Amino acid sequence: MTDSLSISESTIRDRARQWGAAGLVAFLLAYAFLDFERIRNETFDLYQRASPRSVETFPARLIEIDEKSLGEIGPWPWPRDVLADLARSILAQGAVAVAFDMIFPKADRHAPRAFAGRHPSLPEDAAQAVSRLPDPDRTFADILARAPIVLSRSGVPASSEDAKAAAADLPVEATISGNRPAGLLAFEGAVANIPELGEVAAGHASINGPPDRDGVVRRVPLVVDIVGNLTPGLSLELLRVAWGVDEIELITTGGRLTAVRIADRVIPSETDGRLRLRFSPPLAGRAVSAADVLTARLDGKPFERSVAIISAAAVGLEDIVATPVAAESFGADIHAQAIENILGGSWLIRPHWAEKAEWLLAVVLALAAVFLLPIASPRYAAAFVLGGGVSIVVVSYAVFAGTSYLYDPVVPITGGGLAALLCLAGQLTETEKARARLRDALVEERVTTAKLAGELEAARDIQLGMLPGPDELAALPDAIELRAFLEPAKAVGGDLYDAFMVDDRWLYFIVGDVTGKGVPASLFMALAKALSKSVILRHGEDLQEAVIAANQEISRENTAELFVTALIGLLDIETGDVRLCNAGHDNPLIRRTDGTIEEIVMDGGPPLCVFEDFPYPQEGCRLAPGETMVILTDGVTEAKNPADELFGHARVLEVLERRTASGQETVDDLVAAVHAFEAGGEPTDDLTVMVLTYRGDS
DSSP states (O other): OHHHHOOOHHHHHHHHHHHHHHHHHHHHHHHHHSOHHHHHHHHHHHHHHHSOOOOSOOSEEEEEEOHHHHHHHOSSSOOHHHHHHHHHHHHHTTOSEEEESSOOOSOOTTOHHHHHHHOTTSOHHHHHHHHTSOOHHHHHHHHHHHSOEEEEEEEEOTTSTTOBOOGGGSOOOSEEESOOOBSOOEESEEEOOOHHHHTTOSEEEEOOOOOOTTSBOOEEESEEEETTEEEEBHHHHHHHHHHTOOEEEEEEETTEEEEEEETTEEEEOOTTSEEEOOOOOOOGGGEEEHHHHHTTOSOSOTTTTOEEEEEEOSTTTOOEEEETTEEEEEHHHHHHHHHHHHHHTOOBBOOTTHHHHHHHHHHHHHHHHHHHGGGSOHHHHHIIIIIHHHHHHHHHHHHHHHHOBOOOSHHHHHHHHHHHHHHHHHHHHHHHHHHHHHHHHHHHHHHHHHHHHTHHHHHHHHHHHHSOOHHHHHTSOTTEEEEEEEEOSSSSOSEEEEEEESSSSEEEEEEEEESSOHHHHHHHHHHHHHHHHHHHHHHTTOHHHHHHHHHHHHHHTOTTOOOEEEEEEEEETTTOEEEEEEESOOOOEEEOTTSOEEEOOOOOBSOBTSSTTOOOOOEEEEOOTTEEEEEEOHHHHTOBOTTOOBOHHHHHHHHHHHOOOOHHHHHHHHHHHHHHHHTTOOOSSOEEEEEEEEOTTO
16 A cells, blocks of 8 residues: 555656756746846945955045035135145145046136126226136136146036037047947036136046946946047046056957056956946045145145045035945045056956856756756755855855956856755655655554554543543633533544643643644644643643643653644633743634624744743733633634635634624534534544633622
8 A cells, every 4th residue: 555655766856856947947037037236236245345455555645625625715616726726736745647526617606707797886997907817717727738637527418407419529638549349338418617627638537427226336437438539537537647648548359348458557347338346445544635735734745656636525515425335435535446446456357258157057056956956865965055055155255355356156056046945845845745645554554453443433532531521611610611622533633622720710721733633643632631731730820831841741752753733821710811822823812792803913932842942932811701712723724615615714703703602602603613614524634612701700
């Protein structure tokens, strides 16, 4: 009989492989529809936070127009002759080149001519005298024409206010050589500087590049297409001006940008023209207040052999961005870090073929799991899954830390891991099914033998005789009415109940359900009932300690590895207070005096014998006189009709709400409703009902 019900190891392996193949298909679908890019970016961000770039020197300094500067020099915007003085002072203090991380799209509003125009009431001679004063824009243009200073521009949609849409309006001093690549960041319009300034500056740079979809800036543009003009990013252009070179060479492969050469340096680029940075946290040593520069508070030449970026950093003026290592950073700090990356060669590289390689590795790992795990021992299978996942992460991080190359561990782990886990789950499921078939077959054989010998009928009588009968329940104190009913699904079963007075005040009650049905469950039921009663008599009204002790004692005798769901309680017959411990059982129901049914939602714990030392919490409620507690096993709610529908919780509530009946009538109503629902079919599980009514002083 057992041979006919078992399945071969080869069948188990085949079915496990089917589960693993399903995992591979699930991964491919997930890869198509889930946002792996965001997960990938967050993984790489985690690497950077774990190992940020170390900084020893500052080749790029930030000159910040901060609150201190506004307080000492005056409110923003400053006259451009002040900005000219600022640039002149920076260069005099050793800077090789200066860049303005800001744009001047309109004439200086502090210009004398503009002042005279805003005040038409001035006498004509006074207005003419004011108009003859030096023009701040001309003063600014003079320093731009004579010094290594880079101005900025920003790419915008052509419809934006102040946008220039003609390439002729956007001069580029750098000579961009090499084939023009496809796929660069491109803008149809630009916000640029007034011609008086733009036409004389030593360099022009783009200062904007969109963040990633999650709002984090991870890359900066090296080259941008602005209105058809290839424009260097600020970091690249500032270095070009500082080094005194004219040419920036674009290196392409297959019509796509792969690198940029400037002087003797080759800088790798992603195909859209951006450089992926390895960040350090914002460091105070990079920044100097513009007020300290203008008031000559700095000793010596603090900017010797450095480049400087002038930016607005006061509250309300700053350009706040998020980076992988800082939730808030200044945009100018990103440009400074880009220069540090270029000079130190510390940039990050995400090879263009990496994503395909990661996808291929995921498929290879998934196929390896499908074909190898079903024939491997559980130990080797676990080592493959856990060791493989950990190894991929370790190698990915080690490559990042050692070479600055970025390889995503998430895709291979997801693909291989999903297939492996489903493969193992399938193997375990099919193996358990085979074992269950064998167990059921053996049990059926024993049941048949026992029935033939008449032993099961005797066992049924003995088992039911162990439970308190109607006379014993009726003899309980008048303050309570307790009625119970138990019906095994087979000749004997695993459900149990008990009730007795621990002392003159406390009523002990329990309803339990041993896993399984038939003889094994009935034997374990007898053991659980006897040990529970023994423990409660020792511990008295300390229910929590009693349940913990009962769990330990039953677990020690549990050689068959069964477990018991149980609701265990103590009722104070003087006050109606109820102490409860729930070990994986259905919550009790209370019919209040107004007829409403309330479920007592409990935290509880796992069934008895699952964890030997589990600290089951004691919980409680109170019964008012006339209120009834109903406790069931799942033989009630999981009873099935011929259509394979469950009796369910809702039908229990319908029976309880139908009328306010005595305890025995409530028991009879529930049992009759279940039998009617089953319509003569074979019960699927043991059925137990306990109804406890608190009468109080009445």
